[in-house]
Amino acid sequence: MSSTEARVPAGLLNPAERELMERTWRPRRGLWGWLIATDHKSIATRYIITAFVFFLLGGIEAFMIRLQLARPENHLLDPDQYNQIFTMHGTTMMFLFGVPIQLAVALYLVPLMVGTRNVAFPRLNALGYWTYVIGGLFLYVSFFLNTGPDAGWFAYVPLAGPQFSAGKRVDVWAQMVTFTEIAALTAAVEIIVTVLKQRAPGMSLNRIPIYVWAVLVTSFLVLFAMPSVALASTAMLAMDRLVGTHFFNPAEGGDPLLWQHLFWFFGHPEVYIMFIPATGYVSDIIPVFARRKMVGHTALVLSLVATGFVSFGLWVHHMFTTGLPQLGQSFFTGASLMIAIPSGVQIFCWIATLWAGRPRFDTPLLFVIGFIVLFVCGGITGVMIASVPFDQQAHDTYFIVAHLHYVQMGAFVFPLFAAFYYWFPKLTGRLLSERMGKWNFWLFFIGVNVTFFPQHFLGLMGMTRRVYTYLPETGWGPLNLLSTIGAVMIAVSVVLFIANVVRSLAAGLPAGADPWGAHTLEWDTASPPPPYNFAHIPVVDGLYPLWERSPDAAVVTGMAAGKRQVLVTSVMDAEPESIYEHPGPSIWPLIVALTIGVTFIFGIFTPWAFLVGPALMFAPLVLWFWPRRKEPRERGFAEEPA
Amino acid sequence: MRLPRALLALTAAAALAACGHRDLSALDPAGPQAGRIAALTWYLVIVGSAVFVVTTGFLLYALWRGGRRVENYSGEAAERHIHRWIYGAVGVTTLILLVTLIYDFTTGRALASFAEPDALTIRVTGHQWWWQVQYIDPVPSNRFETANEIHVPVGRRVRIEVQAADVIHSFWVPNLHGKVDLIPGYTNTTYFRADRAGVYHGRCAEFCGYQHARMDFLVIADPPAQFAAWYRNQLRSAPAPADSVQQAGQQVFLSTRCAMCHTVRGTEAGSRVGPDLTHLASRTTLAAGTLPNIRGSLGGWVLDPQSIKPGAYMPPNPLEPDELHALLSYLESLK
């Protein structure tokens, strides 16, 4: 270690320096301050709220689907509306809620958990958020203008191609994908670099909290999965529709299955992009509420990594009915069964920890328990449909709808709610009501089962997906009605959650720094955390920093209070290497995001947008990076040559 | 336009009465392919349920046991003890998955080895939103075309070649076999055999646009003699009009838009945009399983398809009542 380590009584910030630090990091006020903000907590909070709003919109769409299907031959929605709404539901939940909210929570928590002051590239972070908002608004404005996509969230060609989807509906979908991909990719790079290079001193690889591991693995999945759909939608589908390329046109050597390969090469890891961070929440929450360290930390980390790798070997199991060679399909069956093993390891470790600890049944733990039950169920149906013969019956039926909602609702939304209840006090400084939380949980848990369990039977009874109506003589009416009743329960539960949040913001009990007796670094600072996160970066000496802290644990000193400095440490051992000064707030990320918006929105109508847009982007990009003024020489360095 | 509305009401009532229960269950197999898959399904359901019960049982026990502890169960010996349980559980999981994998593979191989050279070959082409059905035979005069209704002989293997005319569809008869996709540019093949006579419902399983919900078809398994009779009848051209009303109906058919899309073999109508109507009256349903094939619904369909199946490619045909009457008489004669 190049720096000195010694016992000194002083060295800590004195009140004047503390005041200077407050001033250095304090966010600007007002609308302008909001537009130029680059603090990860500010960006992540609005990211979370935006994604939650999309969750509500996607939920309303789901509810309309359930109302339409509540009885046979229902005329609430016509086929055109129904097709738009189910497409919007899938698209919203996958692209505008699922992935963004997991990355948003990570952008909030990761810098706090690894003990640093901001994400690695704060302005890029703002750019990602603005791009995402533009993409989401674009989709919904189009939808309300009756130009909502209607070819499914998977946009299979040739149905989504120029010949069978005239108009701009599918183009809106394709470019929305572009916006959300840009946002997800920037967030992934942020998280990877923050985790690898900005960990507090002492947080060597073996002391990284499991949640941080989970989002690290997730970010790598984003890095390798998102390019696939970006390529397929932006470079191929949009171009087939705009300039007459023939990627998917079988008459000119194109291939509809190419779309499916590229889409599912993204689409399957996408499921794990939502699921892996969720297991991270669970693995960090269980020790707190079981009041015991996690059983099998290394096994859990290895499971996450293994899940990440294997998730790229599953995509063909979405294509078992396309007539691909049997031998190839067998490989994907094997991989699909294999991924159950790391999931099993995680489940066993969670159960063992609860068994060996002293569980405390607060709302976060209830959601975790609900998660385990639903995830086991969804995992088992997953093993079922990994079988090629069974999948040939179940594929594209409500059995799949049931399965995927058990894993999405059960293994992604339940942990997310656990996380909301667990980290809400950290974000806001106030506790949520436990009583309402328990109502929220039980309604949600029962609602999800009532909604989705009957759909297994509907699938085996022959009910195919994406149908706007069905005939009475199919006999599917009663189970569909039951399913709709479950959806009402879920809706009530979500309304209750919102009420709980509103009530808590207005009159919740103060949380204090650490209301749960937790073990990770974010609970080591105030709730909500100050803009600089930690007055002194802590030095970590264990896997559970707050539980294992020795009485003479060190803190980092020597960082300038008057600059936005972060400590850069080594990848493996988190040894301090350098000090990096972050850029301050800036309007240019927003402006650049707007030019990206112009490029891709006008790119629906004319290819010239792809020349004009980047030209518009040039000036703001230069201004983004252009140094404002000559700054005084920094201490400790050779003079700049004349 | 009072007539169409009245016809629609009649249609709805008739639909309820005529069709009865539709069996689309994957667990009620009528042939060896669906039978093997159903057996595999039961295995998966039983093993899966057992795993679910055991795992949640452990979870509930853990919560109960942990909830009663005053002190954590920890320390080196404890960790070793816990790890042994976890290893055991992972081992059992792996074993179950291995057995499942083997069962999956053997079922898959059995399904694939069903190919037979002298199977009855039928080419099914998916259109938005109906099924074109062509019986293939080495002798050209033994080939014919129909739509939305596939007759097969009981006990004989059937080879289905599927193609798509526009977008991706999926051919699925749950009682007989799993589904196979119809993909533009590809020809996929599937085999099945119906071991008992009956009417089996099929559906399009891949989202194919506006009327994906109404793209059904029937597979009707007949005893061999009955099938042979049906086959001989289908090979024939349409019967000539038997009376003056039918004669007038044929004129309506040939002189209006009908003939621009449909074929009636033996007449000048030879367009292949829509379903072949040569033996329309021998079929059970209309508009790909949407309506029962009775006079009332046929009339409603001809006059105003868009209110029955919005978005379908068949345009409305505003006919005078006497024209409609004649046309329906003619169409009903196409046995």
Add this chain to the structure above:
Amino acid sequence: MSTREQKVLDVSGLPTVVFGPKALLWWGTLGFIVIEGFTLVLAVASYLYLRQNEFSWPPGRTPNPDLLIPTISLAVLLVTTYPMYRADRAAKEFDRAGVIRWLLIGTALSGVACVLRWFDLLALNVRWDTHAYGSAAWMVVVMHATLIVLDFFECLVLAAMFMTGRAQKKHYPDVSDAAGYQYYISLTWLVLYLIIYWGPRVL
């Protein structure tokens, strides 16, 4: 906690300007290289996938792509690595004059590569809307074109920054990263050139 005797880790002596894997921006650049590189890998995979649908490649009577211009283009990109290498070295010595000189040469060559790229596209001898072969070949070459245009503007702006004297100490590592990015672009073009321009003669 300030009342108790607090053990501290003093980091005030650490450098604020570092090169290579010690720097955050180096990792950020690497992240985007991985994204772009993997996108190109998938684009090439799609190109090869579409190959299966044709008896010959290029299909039908479509001629093979020309080799002359793309080869020159490749040579220019490979030659550009030298001035970028020198700019990198100059940056590591904080040699402002050297950085400016070599960056300008690199930028000029990069500009030439951008112009040549238009002729690379014409050398494909097929339009993007002729058939899937044309679409795929255009896609790969255009995607790589966006990278060299990006690189050109990055070098241009960096050079301007140093020439106007606005550049600070912390900008020297950016020059290094720009050089690394240029190596990556040249190397990927070598691979893409072989696949797109030689591939049809072999596949």
